[in-house]
Amino acid sequence: xxxxxxxxxxxxxxxxxxVWALEQNLDHWxxxxxxxxFPQQRPLSDAFSARIRQAAEPWTTPADKPVxxxxxxxxxxxxxxxxxxxxSLTARLREIGLPFTLTSYSFRPETSQREQERxxxxxxxxxxxxxxxxxxSMRHRxxxxxxxxxxxxxxILMNITTPLKHWGKNQPFFYVGFDHQEGTRxxxxxxxxxxxxxxxxxxxxxxxxxxxxxxxxxxxxxTSTQPGFTLRQAFYTDVNREKARQAVLQTLATKPDIxxxxxxxxxxxFGAIDALKELNKEDKIILNGWGGGSAELEALALGxxxxxVMRMNDDNGVAMAEAIRLDQEGKTHLVPRVYSxxxxxxxxxxxxxxxxxxxAHAFRYSK
Numbered sequence: 345x346x347x348x349x350x351x352x353x354x355x356x357x358x359x360x361x362x363v364w365a366l367e368q369n370l371d372h373w374x375x376x377x378x379x380x381x382f383p384q385q386r387p388l389s390d391a392f393s394a395r396i397r398q399a400a401e402p403w404t405t406p407a408d409k410p411v412x413x414x415x416x417x418x419x420x421x422x423x424x425x426x427x428x429x430x431x432s433l434t435a436r437l438r439e440i441g442l443p444f445t446l447t448s449y450s451f452r453p454e455t456s457q458r459e460q461e462r463x464x465x466x467x468x469x470x471x472x473x474x475x476x477x478x479x480x481s482m483r484h485r486x487x488x489x490x491x492x493x494x495x496x497x498x499x500i501l502m503n504i505t506t507p508l509k510h511w512g513k514n515q516p517f518f519y520v521g522f523d524h525q526e527g528t529r530x531x532x533x534x535x536x537x538x539x540x541x542x543x544x545x546x547x548x549x550x551x552x553x554x555x556x557x558x559x560x561x562x563x564x565x566x567t568s569t570q571p572g573f574t575l576r577q578a579f580y581t582d583v584n585r586e587k588a589r590q591a592v593l594q595t596l597a598t599k600p601d602i603x604x605x606x607x608x609x610x611x612x613x614f615g616a617i618d619a620l621k622e623l624n625k626e627d628k629i630i631l632n633g634w635g636g637g638s639a640e641l642e643a644l645a646l647g648x649x650x651x652x653v654m655r656m657n658d659d660n661g662v663a664m665a666e667a668i669r670l671d672q673e674g675k676t677h678l679v680p681r682v683y684s685x686x687x688x689x690x691x692x693x694x695x696x697x698x699x700x701x702x703x704a705h706a707f708r709y710s711k
Contacts, residue, residue: 371508371509371510372506372507372508372509372554373506373507373508373509374506374523374525375505375506375523375525375526375682375684378506378507378681378682382681385680385681385682388678388679388680389680389682389683391678392663392666392678392679392680392683393683395666396659396662396663396666396683396685397659399439400436400439400440400665401440402440402441403440403441403442403669405672405673407442407443407672409443410443410444410445411442411443411444411445411473411474411668411672412444412445412447412470412471412472412473412474413433413444413445413446413447413472413473413474413475413476413668414446414447414448414449414467414468414470414472414474414475414476414497415430415433415446415447415448415449415475415476416448416449416451416460416463416464416467416475416476416477416478417429417430417448417449417450417451417476417478417502418450418451418452418478419450420450420451420452421452421583421609421610421611422585422610422611422614422639423609423610423611423635423637423639424637424638424639424657424710425503425610425635425637425655425657425660427710428637428657428658428661428707428710429502429657429658429660429661429664429710430446430448430661431658431661431709431710432657432658432660432661432662432665432708432709432710433446433476433661433662433664433665434446434661435661435709435710436661436662436665436666436709437665437668437669440665440669442665442668442669442672444668447467447470447472449463449466449467451463452583457483460487461487464477464487468491468497471496471497472497473496473497473498474497474498474499474500474517474668475491475497475498475499475500476500476502476664477499477500477501477502478501478502478503478504479501479504479508479554485508485510488501488516492511492514492516498516498517498518498671499516499517499518500516500517500518500519500520500664500667500668501516501518501519501520502520502521502660502664503520503521503522503555504519504521504554505519505520505521505522505523505524505682505683505684506519506523506525506554506558506682507519507681507682515681517667517671517679518664518667518679518681518682518683519681519682519683520660520663520664520667520682520683521660521683521684521685522655522656522660522684522685522686522687523684524555524558524559524562525558525562526684526687527559527634527653527655527687528558528559528562528563528566528653529562529566530653530687530689531563531632531634531651531652531653531689532563532566532567533689534651534653534689534691535604535606535630535632535651536567536570538630538650538651538691539572539603539604539630540572541570541572541573542572542573543567543572543573543574543603543604543630544574544576544599544601544602544603544604545573545574545575545576545602545603545604545605545606546576546577546578546579546591546592546595546599546602546604546605546606547560547563547564547575547577547578547579547606547608548560548578548579548581548588548591548592548605548606548607548608548612548615548616549578549579549580549581549608550580550581550582550583550608550609550612551580551582551583552580555608555609556580556608559608559609559634560578560606560608563606576595576599576601576602577595577599577602579591579595581612581615583609583611583612584611584615585611585612585614585615585618586615587615588607588611588612588613588614588615588616588618588619589615589616589618589619589622590615590619591615592605592615592616592619592620593619593622593623596619596623596625602629603628603629603630604629604630604631605620605629605630605631605632606632607631607632607633607634608634609634609635610633610634610635610637610639610640612634613631613632613633613634613640613643613649613652614639614643616631617631617643617648617649621648626647626648627647630650630651631648631649631650632649632650632651632652632653633649633651633652633653634652634653635652635653635654635655635657636652636653636654636655636657636688636690636706637655637657638707640652640654641654641690641699641703644690644691644692647692650691650692651689651690651691651692652689652690652691653687653688653689654687654688654689654690654702654706655685655686655687655706656685656686656687656688656702656705656706657685657706657707657710658705658706658707658708658709658710659685659686659706660683660685661709661710662709663683663685667679667683688702690702
């Protein structure tokens with residue numbers, strides 16, 4: 345209710361925050377809730393995570409034909425998360441020695457649903473064995489409902505680790521990503537230390553949907569009981585760098601007391617960097633990244649970002665490869681429903697040796 349009192353009545357860039365952005369989405373199990381609800385998944389998850397950290401075991405099962413994989417991902421953005429995972433998926437499959445073909449379709453985060461549907465229809469024409477997609481909106485859920493009713497292809501939902509209760513026991517083949525809520529909790533803890541739990545902040549959301557909720561609304565929830573934290577403004581930016589820049593310029597023109605900008609994606613963080621450079625305020629306002637890809641780590645080294653939560657990126661692609669491999673071997677029972685990769689907080693004080701160690705693991709397949 346506190347978040348509702350903070351936000352209701354505020355007009356943000358001409359748009360009222362929707363109700364779903366104010367309340368926890370009860371249609372999702374959190375990652376930990378899912379493991380608690382289905383305790384048999386916990387040992388599966390632990391064993392699978394150990395597999396991801398190990399070298400690939402050679403493929404020994406005869407294959408009648410290559411496995412066909414279709415991939416629809418919003419990789420047209422500054423963040424290299426998506427294309428690195430395509431690289432790590434293919435590199436791990438080659439290392440395993442599993443014959444495969446991969447057809448990839450790209451779009452921007454704000455690409456219209458109609459265009460995404462067109463690409464999906466095109467991908468399904470080739471009758472893939474596995475379809476890698478994402479789930480960030482109600483329309484995505486409707487499309488996934490239709491594909492699950494067909495029974496083919498097997499669905500791998502990327503960048504989401506919170507199964508939908510709506511699907512009950514009839515879940516997609518595999519959820520894979522990095523738990524947005526856990527990453528946000530780590531960021532919140534680190535920001536608390538930097539600010540002494542005192543901040544007037546600007547929230548920069550991406551597109552309306554699950555990721556904005558899990559990264560943005562979760563940060564609001566985590567800090568809402570701290571008297572020193574005040575949400576001064578919030579904008580949806582459509583994960584657009586220029587829109588993020590304009591949002592920062594507009595906000596700081598009327599709210600100069602802001603000393604923290606919370607960015608929910610890489611592209612948004614870079615739009616904020618552009619604005620702070622323009623205003624010569626880079627050293628006056630704390631700014632975070634989200635994901636810790638190459639661009640963010642470079643910005644951190646240059647002093648443009650203060651901190652980020654870094655995903656062990658290639659674990660995601662390796663997990664998809666290993667799930668496909670086990671399924672093809674007839675060992676589907678060894679694939680957990682959800683895989684969530686590891687994070688690390690990095691900031692301008694992180695030792696170079698530690699950062700090099702993290703990068704060596706996170707980008708071990710996607711050089």
